[in-house]
Every structure is written in C-alpha cells, then in structure tokens.
Amino acid sequence: MSESADVAIVGAGMIGLAIAFELAERGASVRVYDRGEPAGAASWAGAGMLAPYTETANDEALMALCAASLGEYPRFVERVRAAGGVDPRLHLDGIVHAAFGETQLARLQQRAAAIRQRGVECQMLDRTETLAAEPWLGAHVSGAMFVAAEGYIDNRRLGRALVAACRERGVAIARPSSLAVDCDARRVLGVRTDMGYAPTGAVVNAAGAWAAAVPGVPASSRPPVVPRKGQMLALETPVGFVRHATWVTNGYLVPRDDGRLLVGATDEQAGFDLRITAAGIAALLDAALTAAPSLAGFTVSETWAGLRPATSDGRPFIGPAPLDGLFVAAGHYRNGILLAPVTARLIAECVGGRIAGDLAAFSLARAAAEMETPLRGKNKAV
Numbered sequence: 001m002s003e004s005a006d007v008a009i010v011g012a013g014m015i016g017l018a019i020a021f022e023l024a025e026r027g028a029s030v031r032v033y034d035r036g037e038p039a040g041a042a043s044w045a046g047a048g049m050l051a052p053y054t055e056t057a058n059d060e061a062l063m064a065l066c067a068a069s070l071g072e073y074p075r076f077v078e079r080v081r082a083a084g085g086v087d088p089r090l091h092l093d094g095i096v097h098a099a100f101g102e103t104q105l106a107r108l109q110q111r112a113a114a115i116r117q118r119g120v121e122c123q124m125l126d127r128t129e130t131l132a133a134e135p136w137l138g139a140h141v142s143g144a145m146f147v148a149a150e151g152y153i154d155n156r157r158l159g160r161a162l163v164a165a166c167r168e169r170g171v172a173i174a175r176p177s178s179l180a181v182d183c184d185a186r187r188v189l190g191v192r193t194d195m196g197y198a199p200t201g202a203v204v205n206a207a208g209a210w211a212a213a214v215p216g217v218p219a220s221s222r223p224p225v226v227p228r229k230g231q232m233l234a235l236e237t238p239v240g241f242v243r244h245a246t247w248v249t250n251g252y253l254v255p256r257d258d259g260r261l262l263v264g265a266t267d268e269q270a271g272f273d274l275r276i277t278a279a280g281i282a283a284l285l286d287a288a289l290t291a292a293p294s295l296a297g298f299t300v301s302e303t304w305a306g307l308r309p310a311t312s313d314g315r316p317f318i319g320p321a322p323l324d325g326l327f328v329a330a331g332h333y334r335n336g337i338l339l340a341p342v343t344a345r346l347i348a349e350c351v352g353g354r355i356a357g358d359l360a361a362f363s364l365a366r367a368a369a370e371m372e373t374p375l376r377g378k379n380k381a382v
C-alpha cells in the first residue's frame with residue numbers, strides 16, 4: 001500500500017467508483033480509499049430513480065446537469081457491464097406520476113406542459129389509462145403524468161458492477177481504518193493511511209455526506225456538505241406487479257426485477273443518525289397504502305436508512321478545489337445515482353486539465369460565503 005497513484009479518490013460510493021472507472025478507462029492509475037464497504041453507504045441505500053425532469057423542477061442548472069447525465073447513462077452502463085460483467089439492470093421505460101384529486105391533476109398538467117417545452121416527451125394519462133398502465137393503484141386515482149425518458153436502475157447492482165469494472169481496469173480499492181490527505185500550503189502531496197503512505201498528484205474528495213470532514217483537507221477546500229437522512233422499506237410483491245417507478249402523494253415506489261418494491265423515502269435533518277424510526281416507517285407505509293390499498297397484504301421484507309450528501313442550494317460540488325491537485329465531487333443529495341456518469345466525466349476532464357463545460361454553478365467558490373449555513377427546511381417525506 002505504499003505505491004504511488006496518478007489519482008487517489010477518497011470515498012468508494014457511486015461517485016468515487018464512477019470517477020475511478022472513468023479515469024482508469026482513460027489510462028490513469030487510480031487508488032480508491034474507503035473506510036467502509038465499497039458502494040455501501042448512500043449509494044446502497046438509494047432508490048435508483050433516474051428522474052431529471054420530475055426531481056429538479058426549480059433549478060435550471062441542476063436539471064441540465066441531470067438531463068446530461070441521463071443521456072450518458074445507457075453508454076455508461078454498457079461500458080461498466082462490458083468491463084466487469086455485472087448487468088446493473090437499467091430501465092429507461094418511463095416514470096409515472098399519479099395524481100389523486102383535481103388539484104394534483106391540474107398541477108401535473110402544468111408540469112407536463114413545462115417538461116414538453118424542453119422537447120421532452122411527456123404524456124397525461126386519464127384515470128382509465130393510468131389504471132391500465134398500473135392496475136395496483138387505488139381506484140381513487142384521478143390520472144397521471146408519464147415521462148417516457150425517465151426510469152430507474154438497481155443501484156445496489158450498479159455498485160457491484162462498478163466495483164467489478166474498476167478491479168478489471170486495475171483500480172486498487174483500499175479499506176484503511178485511518179486516512180489523511182497530505183498537503184503543503186500550495187498542493188496535495190499524497191494520502192497517508194494506517195496501511196502506508198502513497199504519493200499522488202491528484203486527490204478527489206468523493207466522501208459523500210462526510211466530505212466536509214476528510215482529515216488533512218484545509219478549511220478553504222472543504223465542501224460544506226451535510227447529511228440528510230432517508231428511510232426506506234421494501235415490500236415483497238409478485239414479479240411485474242408494479243411496472244414503472246411511480247410517484248404518489250408524499251412518496252414513490254420503485255420496482256426491482258425480483259419483485260421487491262422499494263417505498264421511499266423520508267428526508268430528515270437528523271445528523272448522522274441511521275436509526276429506523278416508527279414515524280419514518282409509518283410515513284412510508286401511509287404514502288404507499290393511501291395510494292394503493294392493494295399493497296396492504298404484502299410482506300415488509302427490509303427497512304433501511306442512508307445519508308444523502310446535501311448542500312445548502314441543492315447542487316453538488318464538482319470541480320477543482322482551491323488547493324492544487326485537489327478536486328471535489330460531493331453533495332449530490334437526491335440525485336447522486338443519476339449524476340454518477342456526468343460527474344465521472346467532468347472530474348476526469350478536470351483532472352486531465354481539460355474542463356469541457358462551465359462548472360461555475362457547481363464550483364466550491366459559490367459556497368465560500370455560506371460555509372456555515374446548513375440546508376434549510378423541515379423534515380418531510382420524499
């Protein structure tokens with residue numbers, strides 16, 4: 001563990017692994033460090049929805065980034081599958097937004113018009129069409145919006161696929177129990193762990209919800225990222241029972257190929273607490289069963305929680321930090337699975353000294369004025 005690497009990445013979540021894979025495919029020698037299980041934190045806990053148009057309605061820059069990443073997804077998944085042999089099961093066959101009552105329906109009609117204005121295919125379904133598409137929804141459903149380009153991926157499989165693809169491309173994945181970035185006043189020099197010292201020319205901070213506290217990083221280069229807890233649960237349904245990822249009031253349901261139906265998610269300011277709470281599970285079940293009483297008899301097979309890496313404006317930090325050789329790729333909040341391909345490409349371009357687009361909207365500099373401001377907003381579902 002004392003060999004040097006062109007690039008060291010702190011954090012083996014979806015973001016760190018995607019960057020490692022991209023850099024390795026471009027010929028760099030890469031070492032990824034994680035104190036826990038690779039792809040085991042938020043990237044394991046997420047729902048895997050790929051929904052730029054329905055998740056990021058009020059932020060043009062973020063929506064454009066998310067849409068770019070969605071466009072890159074099929075090729076990214078194909079490259080990862082080809083390298084490591086694991087198919088992460090990408091489904092880009094549309095997302096349903098169910099409406100219950102005339103007010104919700106009218107709101108969705110407005111959103112559909114806005115989405116169509118971007119040239120994105122978006123259909124309104126009446127009640128009969130909605131129930132034909134998703135017969136498990138309650139008879140009180142009023143209609144739905146259907147965004148054909150969106151979808152979901154099995155993020156736990158994608159994590160395994162990325163680990164396999166990285167290993168196949170020669171990326172070293174280390175599990176130190178202590179780690180500190182080594183730097184002088186101007187630039188990064190290496191990474192020191194309990195396993196040894198590794199000199200490196202570039203370090204990428206991809207430490208998710210913990211990115212603000214990576215040891216050794218000077219204060220001016222720390223991204224102000226905070227944890228936002230999300231609780232979820234899974235129901236055992238027959239395979240194909242739910243066909244599309246579906247938004248309902250105060251929640252969403254995302255199917256898996258084996259019949260598991262994910263119900264998500266709370267969004268709580270609870271620090272680094274990962275407990276499953278009665279209130280959290282009650283909120284999820286209430287959202288699911290209010291939308292679809294037909295789900296009531298299925299077994300709850302799993303409950304879990306994860307920490308979204310959140311920022312005060314909801315945008316991630318992607319790009320160089322003030323310290324030479326240090327890059328940041330953290331704070332992807334609710335869209336880190338979706339944003340993995342575009343983040344990997346942008347960071348690979350930055351590390352290679354070539355920034356393709358304007359990254360000002362995602363720069364660390366924008367946060368300098370509000371380093372101490374935590375994400376505002378009270379706890380809520382989804």
Ligand SMILES: Cc1cc2nc3c(=O)[nH]c(=O)nc-3n(C[C@H](O)[C@H](O)[C@H](O)COP(=O)(O)OP(=O)(O)OC[C@H]3O[C@@H](n4cnc5c(N)ncnc54)[C@H](O)[C@@H]3O)c2cc1C
Nearest residue numbers: 011013015041042043046047049208230306335336337338
């Ligand atoms: C309930 C829930 C639902 C979600 N649903 C979706 C969704 O539908 N679609 C979507 O796109 N996104 C979703 N997200 C968001 C998405 O999961 C995250 O944005 C994404 O996983 C963040 O990836 P990451 O690699 O930055 O962080 P993580 O996956 O958390 O990985 C960070 C890694 O860094 C390691 N680390 C931290 N500090 C150190 C250190 N000092 N030394 C060594 N290692 C360190 C950690 O151990 C961890 O493995 C959801 C998240 C949650 C919690």
